[in-house]
Amino acid sequence: MIRGLYTSTAGMIAQQRQMDMLSNNLNNIDTPGYKQDQGTLRTFPEMLISRLGGDPPRNARVGDVSTGVYQDETIPDFTQGTLTQTGKSTDVALVTAQLPVNPQTGAQEGALLFNVRTPAGALRYTRSGHFTLSPDGRLTDANGDTVLNTAGQPIRLPSDQFQVAADGTITANGTAAGQIAVSYAANTNRLVKEGSGLFRTNAALPAAAGRANVAFQIRQGYMEGSNVNAEQTMTDMMEAYRVFEANQKMMLIEDNALNQAVTQVGRNP
Known part of the structure; x- marks a missing residue:
């Protein structure tokens, strides 16, 4: 029963984190260049249960038991967002035309990003091309x-x-x-979100221009929107809520069974 409480609790925590991630995606549905996060759920290492004792005494294997689930990581999805024509000269959209293909999965790998420098002097990367001109004539992001x-x-x-x-x-x-x-990130898992549409890496990314199997276009007067699918996100949120609710009910059942074991079974001779 105690193991059941821990398993249900782990499931609730995992679904709560999924809900937080999905809510953040939905809140940024109108953010230019926003890339939605995708969560990965994994189980903790399984335990081998064996039966000890008996008549005659023997060690019999019962089977494996899961010890719960957890959210391993959140990974940005760098698929192209929808382009919207704004007509503003300072709005530019980065359109991915070609990326290297993974021979095992057949999917394109990597991401293309603009280079920006923060007021603190740090190099960062962004997909948002919603630019503007500063009072001193510098092209800046939002x-x-x-x-x-x-x-x-x-x-x-x-x-x-x-x-x-x-x-x-x-x-x-x-x-x-x-x-x-425009820089090319071959391994998007090394891009760390900082908020405000910015990404950072441990080492500077190489230029995308001139690389084999990499092609892109920059379209002036257009803006790339987020790649969040509102309908799918709402569906995933409802699923996360229902799984959370199911784990909560299982916790109540386990708690009630534990209470009966202590207050009723324990008092019987």
């Missing part, structure tokens, strides 16, 4: 982080009257003003 060019330097523009080519080259007043840097 958080005030500076958008970097391929040389790792800030992009400065005289006004919002500029053009962005498909490869990210910016032209203002007929003069080239730099090229928007």
Whole structure:
């Protein structure tokens, strides 16, 4: 009975974390470039149960028993979000055209991201192309982080009257003003979310341009939305709630059985 309480509790904690993750996804459904998190549930190592004693005494194997479930990790889903035409010159969308394919799964691997530098000087990455111009003419994201060019330097523009080519080259007043840097992350599991649409890594990511099997386009006047599916997320939330409720009921049953064992069975001679 005690093991049952722990198993039910582990299930409730796992589903609560799933609910928190799904709620965060739903709250960011209108956040430009947001990539939804996906949760992975795993079981704790199983225990081998054996029967000891008996007549004659022997060690008989009963079977395996699970000790509960836990949320192992949350992984961002980097599938392309829906493009929305805004008509603003400072809005640019990063469109993934091609990525390397895993020969075992047949799925594309990796992600493409813009390079930005925070006010503290840290290099970060983002999918959000909802840019703007600062008072001093720097191209920045919605958080005030500076958008970097391929040389790792800030992009400065005289006004919002500029053009962005498909490869990210910016032209203002007929003069080239730099090229928007795009990096390629081969292993997206190494990208750590920091909030506000930013990701960090332990080492700087390589440039995406010129890499084999990597192709992209930058579309000016468009904005990439989040890749959150509201209907599927609501369905997953209802499922998580029902599993949480089932574990809660099992805990009540185990608690009631334990109470009877203590108050009634224990008093019988």
